[in-house]
Every structure is written in C-alpha cells, then in structure tokens.
Amino acid sequence: MPESNQNISGSPAGNNSTSKDRSAARGDSTVRSSQNVKGGTSESSHLRHKNDHRSKSSDNDSRERSRTIISYIFSFVLSLFVLLGTVCIVVLACLFSEGFFFNVIEDDYYESVLSEVVTAAEDYTIPAEFDISVLDGVFTVSDVRRDVNGYITAAFRGYNYKPDMQSQNSELYANVSNFIAENNVPVEGDQESVISAYVEEIDNIYLDKVTIPGINLIEMAREKVKGFITVALILLFAFSLILCVVLIRLYRYPHQGARFIAYSAGGCTLMSFVLPFYFYLSKVYERVQISPEYFYRFVTSYIRHILFSFMQASLIWLILTIGCVVFVYLSKNNMLGGKLRKKLMRKIGSLQRRH
C-alpha cells in the first residue's frame, strides 16, 4: 500500500512511523544544539514538543493535499461518467426513438415529398408521350403523410409496410385511358399492358420517395446497440453513484464533498453544451451534401434536434450544479453560524459565572 494511502486511511502505524522518522531527522540536531547552548532539559522537551507538533501538522497537510488530489481525480472521472451517461441517454431517447423521428419531421416535409414525387413522375411522363395532366389529383399530401408515417412506424416496430396504392393506381389508370382516348394517341403494343407498365413505374417512383433512406439501418443499429447502451447506462449510473458517495464520505462534512460533485456537474454542463452549441452556431451540418431536398431537410432537422437534446441535458446539469453550489454555501454558513453561536454561548456563560 502506498504511503499516501496509509496517511489518508488514517492508519496509526503509518502516521507514527512517519512522524517519528521526521522528528528524528529534524529534531535531533535542534535538541543537540540546544543542549550545547543552555544544557537545560525543560528547554529541550519544549522544543521536542514544538517539533512534534510541527511534524503532525505537516502530516495533516500532506494528508489533506492527497485527499484533495484524489477528490479532484474522482470528480473528473465522475464528470466523464456523467457525460457518457448523457450521450447514452440522448442516443436512446433521440437516435433510436420513433417519437423523436416524428418530432423531427417538419410540417412541410410531406409537402416536399409530394412535390418531389410529382416532379419525378412528370420527368417520366413527358418522354412517355403522356401529358403531365394525367398526374393531376393522383397523389395527395394525406397519402404521403400516411405512407411516410407508416414506413417509419413499421421500421421501428420491425414489420414490413406496404402502402395501399389501389385508389391512386385506379385514378392514374383512368386518367391515362382518358388521355389516350381523347387525344387519339397511337399505342405501341397492347394498350392495357402499356398503361400498366406506366402505372407501375409511377408507383415505383412514389414508393422510392416516401421511404426515408437509411431508416432500416437505424432500426438494425438499434437492435444491436440498444442492449449494450442500456447496460452501459446502468453501469455508468452505478459508478457515478459510488463516486458521489465516496466523495461525500471522504470528508467530515457533506458540503466539502458536495463541492467536488458540483465541479463534476459543472464540467459535464460545459462538455455537453460547448461542442453541440459550436456545431449549432457554425451550422456545419447544413453544409452536408445530400439530396433530394426533403431528405436534406430531414437530416439537418434531425441533427439540429440532437444538438438541442444535448443542450437541454446540459441545462439539467447546470441546475444540478447550481443546486450543489447552493447546498455547499448554505451548509458552510450553517456550520459557521453554529460555531459562532457556540462561541457566543460559551462567552455569555463565562461572563455570567464571573458576575
């Protein structure tokens, strides 16, 4: 066991041995010189007593210093644990949460998807010799909303979603048939199969656009990582609790340990705020080069919400920091007040006795 640990644990053997050694080292020369000069035994015992006292206070200083250093280390480790715990919570509550996905989707997301569907369908319709009017009223925002939400829910709950496109297909089929009949456009091959092929292609365009790219990957990642993150979160919580208890128990008064917990909470506040805030302010995430536009907007909104979540978590840690600081301040004042009160009472008592 290292010497410093023995001092902290307050082992009497350790303390005695060190104090004796030190007093021997420091005191002997002083004692010898004092004997040479005065030759008095009372003087030498007084000096020995003084040296003992000095060495004891030096031991206390060193013990106090070691305890402080250890407290700082524990406090720093605690702040890292709390930060990692915050990251785990944000990942669980944001990255892998169905509700968070729906929060991220802005109201005009569905309109953007619809506009993209219509543009892509028109780009296919123009060279196919149809008029783009055949697409009028085929797709609606409510269809898009239903199918986008359906895909998200299915991905998070682990089943396959198949949009019901029957009404859209029959409307498109009717529009195309009318167009051919009204304009007398020649059809190469069987009209039925030509129209069916066109409708099928438009269906594929629609299905491609309403699916959020990569959503299945998120679900796969969730399946694999969720258990690990949950265990990590429990362990981090347990270790953080142990560190808090150790920090409190290291000192005679709880507020002395609470000071270090306040440091941890403060450190975690800064760590979980500064970097997300920097990314939020610099808007780095808005320079990400992905398309189409609705997906870009979804991704940037998603990242912005995650950064916000970190900043919200930092607010919780800030409140905890302030709580700890207030607790330390009040406890210190109460203790000082108690000591002063005791002193005052003693003085009043002695004055009363005199009178």
Next chain:
Amino acid sequence: MPAIFAVLGYGVLRVALAPVWNLGVSIASLVIADDAPNFNPELSSTYNPEAEKPSDAPEDSEDDAISIDDIDLPSDGERYANVTCERIGLDSPVYWGDSSAILRNGAGHSKFSFLPGFGRIIVLSAHNTSFFKPLKDIEEGDVITLDTNYDTYKYNVTSVKVMHEDDLGKKIENMLLEEKETLMLYTCYPFHAISGRKTKRLVVLGERIEGVDVIWREQ
C-alpha cells in the same frame, strides 16, 4: 475548475475515441462542402449569338485554332450554345449537364463528353416530345449547326439509327476513345406513340465540317 474539467474531458475523449473520431471526420469530409447545397439552381446563360467568332473572320485569316484559355468553359446548368437544323426546324438551346430541370428547358450536353472543337465526341440529348421532336424528320446529309459562345460548328449528318438504350451506352463508351469529332444527338423513340417505358433511342451522328479547333494551351 469545471472549465478545466471540460478541456481535460474533451482531450481524454478525443484520445480515447480517436478511431471513432477519425472515422467520423473522414466521413464528414466526404459529405460536407464549403456551402450548403443549392436545390434550386437557376439555369444561366453565357451564350451570345451576336458575339464575334473566329469562323466569321476573313478566309485568309490564320486563326484556325483557339486556346482553351480563351473559352468560357460552361458550368453546370449554364447555356453555352444553340443547336439548329434549318431543314427540319430544329432549334434548341444547349445547356451543360442533362438533369431533369435542364431537359425541361432545352437540350442537355452530357458532362462526360467533350465540347465542340476538342476533336472528340459531343453528346446532346433532349425529350422527343419537345426540343428534339423535329429529329423524327432528320436524314443523312442534313447539316446541324452548333453555335457556341466561342465559335460556330457545323456537322454533316452521317448516320441516323434506332437502337436499344443499352447498346447506345456501349456505343458512347467506344466513341469516347476515338480521336474524331463526332456530334451525337439522341432522343427517345418512337415519336408520337405511347409504349410504356421507352427503351429505344433515335441516334443521329454527324461529322464536323466547319469550326475551329480548341487547343489545350498556347504552343
């Protein structure tokens, strides 16, 4: 003290999570550019039909080539030329790139092909329902004019063929290696007929008969 913890904490995490961090930075450098993407690029134009061209100069002029430094190379979505064929009534603006937005506004110049004057293949495409509709009447021997913002080029049509889209891809791949200036115009086929997904293409090839060469650097 919390500030020191924060700095130290970031340092410790940076070192401890170095592989993850480096991977993240590598991915970010691939997908993050200097500016946010522009999803509504407006088509622009540097084409000026009135501009003085080297081919307008007198015949005794020694200007039979221009330097690439004298050309305003078109950027994405920029109109730099006009393609015409008087006999069939073809007259279409030509843009650099062939996105859907471009094809709604004119003919698109495939970015993997060359500009006129470079002695290599030039590939233009447009919808058969709009700008390249007149191609249904084109014949061998017709002259196609490609008026760019640096010179006017004329091409004699040498071949008009219908081929499958896959064969067209292979043909273009082969022609990219040829050191011969060929203009290729293609569009969907057949015209005026609904056939579901159109897999055939009308391909028109022409050889250059007029226009100056573009040289890479002054020699």
